[in-house]
Amino acid sequence: MASMKEIAQKAKVSQATVSRVLSGHPVVKPETRQNVLYWAKKLNYQPNAAARSLAGSSTNLLGIIFPEIANPFFSEILDALEEAANFEGYQILLNCTHKSIDREKNILNELKRHNVDGIITIPVSSDDSAQYYKALNLPVVVITKQMEGFNSISVSHYQGGQKIAQHLHSLGYQKVGYVGPVNQSTSSIKFQGFRDFIAEHDMELSDVIETPVPATIDSLVMYQTTKEYLNSYSLRSQALFANDDVTACDVIRALSEKGYSVPGDVAVIGFDNSLLAKKMYPSVSSLSQPLHEIGQQAVHLMLRILNGEQTEVSSYLLDTRVISRDSTVSTITA
Amino acid sequence: MASMKEIAQKAKVSQATVSRVLSGHPVVKPETRQNVLYWAKKLNYQPNAAARSLAGSSTNLLGIIFPEIANPFFSEILDALEEAANFEGYQILLNCTHKSIDREKNILNELKRHNVDGIITIPVSSDDSAQYYKALNLPVVVITKQMEGFNSISVSHYQGGQKIAQHLHSLGYQKVGYVGPVNQSTSSIKFQGFRDFIAEHDMELSDVIETPVPATIDSLVMYQTTKEYLNSYSLRSQALFANDDVTACDVIRALSEKGYSVPGDVAVIGFDNSLLAKKMYPSVSSLSQPLHEIGQQAVHLMLRILNGEQTEVSSYLLDTRVISRDSTVSTITA
DNA sequence: CAAGTAAATGAAAGCGTATTCATTGTTTCA
């Protein structure tokens, strides 16, 4: 690899001048600049990232922390994140917590030693993780959820739950149910919004199928829990709100296997509007989170922080909307 | 961040000795070692990656090059890759080509300047990409396909096509069809295996629905092409082989919308055994590629190369097997 | 035209580590 030293020799200038040219420092005579650029190009010069980092400038490295990747919800965001970051000249260091806070701590150490310029993260826990991120003293952008004292890009899960209920209400469903975790942070907020809307309108929460938080995307626990519920109770709901699209798929399977037709007998609506909801047949209605935009905005927010254009901490909430598909239909007959 | 210098001061030894202890160099007196380790721990020492890199040792950085991430096929592999790499103490630098060879060239430059120890890649083109990888002079492991002159971890797509045909044959399907690209490298190999098996057994290739190669996972082009075909021709096949699981989903939708029941009227089988095939209802039969294993083995192969334990170039082909699900059923009546 | 100022560049230090080479202290063996 060609170094600045070689360029300096060829161009008959000092290495300092080469550095100035290549880092866009203004005080260089145009002719000198041209000459240096000529040789840089000719030698296919690539700045050594380690040397740059060591010399104190930025690394153009962004640490990314996700719970897992195989989940389409996450991978779609990651896709957008990668695209935006690379467009802006940043490389991405990808790490998964698998929802373990110990793993998260280790990752933070790793990222620190690599001198990342900033971190974009889906933290393990909005409560417990905060202190470790604080201790880093690095720019952090939290996505898909909020964390006290940190910049974040997310959606209102409470409002999301409301919109789901509203959607079902507008289609004429009166008895509705919920499938998902009840005591987990994000899920319970969705559920709360859902319940609050129900309470304020002429609706009834007829079934609550509480599931554990699945460890991985391959987990069948939502399917199994739903199946067991259907074996034990007779379903009273006309429509079910599944906490996310993965759950929605599992619920549809459990329902179908028990002889319910979707949406004929029971409607189902998911959350996230991830790939699964789109590709399923019948396609699954869902609350759309702008996944691509979340990734993109996270990167742009990070850049603003790095450029000092944004100093105060703020949470951005992006818009959501219900995408109505095959799994929910109007029950209102003329 | 604490540096070796600080540890050296506290432990009253030279920085060189600290370096020796921390990099496991043997010639240090046990007491000295203990003392240094004590202080390293106490100061929560984290080695500076840039300095290490610059001083000539390895970076523990692995470059990863994928076409896209949002596709479940890729994201499942990525998940395994990340897990294995981190377990082995490596960080992952993630990049997407979006199937552009120019983008791929740029990525290679980026990775080079970051001094990655090696690259694990799904190259854009097995023919055109090779030269750029060669020029890097870095360890490279190709995955999910083969590239002349490079180490690779993949499956036999030809044999995969054969196995699909064999599966359909064993279930009693005689007239079968294919949906997918016809002139793209990997796809056409699958198709060839499929055709060859058909030719050698009492089967007939009744429909070929040629689709373009979709640009992204969100593309509806496979669905549209299938729909158009169904509008123009009457389907003669009893079973369709879809080039991958995403296509299989689209085919099922198109068929269902045209009034065909799956698998009642037409069976469908996919390729990859990705998340989509598992989560769909009815679930989709598919040829299972060991996605997790591909990721894991790629990392382990890379480590063997880096340790000099593997010097000659070789292609590893992992086992595949047909996963029979709801979308294919036996037509043989007793 | 001298003196002072601005523009352009070079020399050198420093970032944190690995590593070579030199040095010190300790042991071994003739």
Added chain:
DNA sequence: TGAAACAATGAATACGCTTTCATTTACTTG
């Protein structure tokens, strides 16, 4: 007991870059 071999450590250098400070050159102005 003296020299040689060895074990343990320190001093110093290099890696490629950014940045400060000093120097040179060119230009302005009274």
